[in-house]
Amino acid sequence: MKLQHIGILTAGGDCPGLNACVRAVVRSATNDNVRVSGIRHGYRGILHHEVVELNARTVSGTIHLGGTLLRTARFVELRQPDTVRHVAARLDALALDGLVIVGGDGSQRAAIELSRHARTPLVLVPKTIDNDVGGTDHAIGFDTAVNTAVEAIDRIRDTAVSHERVFAVEVMGRHRGTLAAAVALASGAEVVCTPEAPLSIEAVAAALQRGSALGKVSSIVVVAEGVPGGAVGLAEALRRQTSYDVRVTVLGHVQRGGPPTAFDRILASQLGRQAYVTLAQGGKAHMVGRVRGQPVTHLLEEAIQLQPESCHEHRVLCHQLAGSWQDEG
Structure with a gap:
């Protein structure tokens, strides 16, 4: 018809x-x-x-x-x-x-x-x-949100370096860390915390300390909002357990808007x-x-069973390139 x-x-x-x-x-x-x-x-x-x-x-x-x-x-x-x-x-x-x-x-x-x-x-x-x-x-x-968050972190990093601080930056992602991992990799963050691969405070602190030993004077930690406690909870725990001057930026709905x-x-x-x-x-x-660049069509009942793109590769590569992680894989 x-x-x-x-x-x-x-x-x-x-x-x-x-x-x-x-x-x-x-x-x-x-x-x-x-x-x-x-x-x-x-x-x-x-x-x-x-x-x-x-x-x-x-x-x-x-x-x-x-x-x-x-x-x-x-x-x-x-x-x-x-x-x-x-x-x-x-x-x-x-x-x-x-x-x-x-x-x-x-x-x-x-x-x-x-x-x-x-x-x-x-x-x-x-x-x-x-x-x-x-x-x-x-x-x-997704692509716009990644670029919006990366642009914001580029600006935050200027302040982080100038004041020699650690910034915990929270991005959206209640159940999956795909956005956080992509943002972390593209912005050169030192640590990324996602709901799929939660990190202990001890692991985050150890990574930051290894970075300091390598001469880093500032660090960016990207946190997906679905991580328990979010960026605020992470920053509070780091302040209690380390001497780092940790600040928090929650990007929030700025990631949804704009051209x-x-x-x-x-x-x-x-x-x-x-x-x-x-x-x-x-x-x-x-x-x-x-x-892979080609159009696909799925039945709705079948599409709901398909797994979304994993953030594992981006998360691992972010940590490997940060140079302050051990045995990441």
């Missing part, structure tokens, strides 16, 4: 590149004379019928903008079976030939539940600065186009992605 009318929404936390993806979906559709409706505020917008018409002009001048022109929201009520069925009924009432969902791991799980009750075909485009969605090498927003990098704009454009094509080819409950 030829597509006549599709929808698109952005769900969960915002990240750079969402508008580039929406633009790609809308322009791919309108090039084929397919009508596009945008659903505001994520899944919640389906329930409350927050629908706006989109066309080539409404997405003009948006590829470089952070945030999402459709707005977004977390909708935890969708974890409840009755709410899922209610949203599915509201979605089917829109009479769409397909819906593109731009979301992360939580949106992926919600899409699976929704696909079990709704007749409307669904295609998920992965976006998350944590890069914790399996089935794709990169999710939209997307060229990489994220290209990735978002590719995945947005791919999502539209997947619907046009009869996709019902799929996720799109890119692996």
Whole structure:
């Protein structure tokens, strides 16, 4: 069946590149004379019928903008079976030939539940600065978040060297340290702490002390927010056990905002186009992605079983190049 009318929404936390993806979906559709409706505020917008018409002009001048022109929201009520069925009924009432969902791991799980009750075909485009969605090498927003954090640490290092201090810098990543490990490696940090590979205070202190013995007068420790205690807890423990002057910077939501990098704009454009094509080819409950530079499409039920990219290699290489770690592997 030829597509006549599709929808698109952005769900969960915002990240750079969402508008580039929406633009790609809308322009791919309108090039084929397919009508596009945008659903505001994520899944919640389906329930409350927050629908706006989109066309080539409404997405003009948006590829470089952070945030999402459709707005977004977390909708935890969708974890409840009755709410899922209610949203599915509201979605089917829109009479769409397909819906593109731009979301992360939580949106992926919600899409699976929704696909079990709704007749409307669904295609998920992965976006998350944590890069914790399996089935794709990169999710939209990850590259920009890495670059934003690295730029901040470059500035922090100037102060760290000038005052001969240790800085514990906290980045996002509740359950996985992919962002932290990439940021640590790219910024030349001395230590990176991730949820997958927690380090004892003694191990961190020993690494810093070996660095001092090698002549280092300052150090950067990158901490994923999911590490127990976070950067604040780590700094407090280091102050108790060592003589280092430890300061803390929590980068927080600055990592979510700002214009997307060229990489994220290209990735978002590719995945947005791919999502539209997947619907046009009869996709019902799929996720799109890119692996080793090539487009891939997975069934949603299968994609959720795939493991996200591991941060092990980046973490190990960061510590090896810091020169103050022993037996790291």
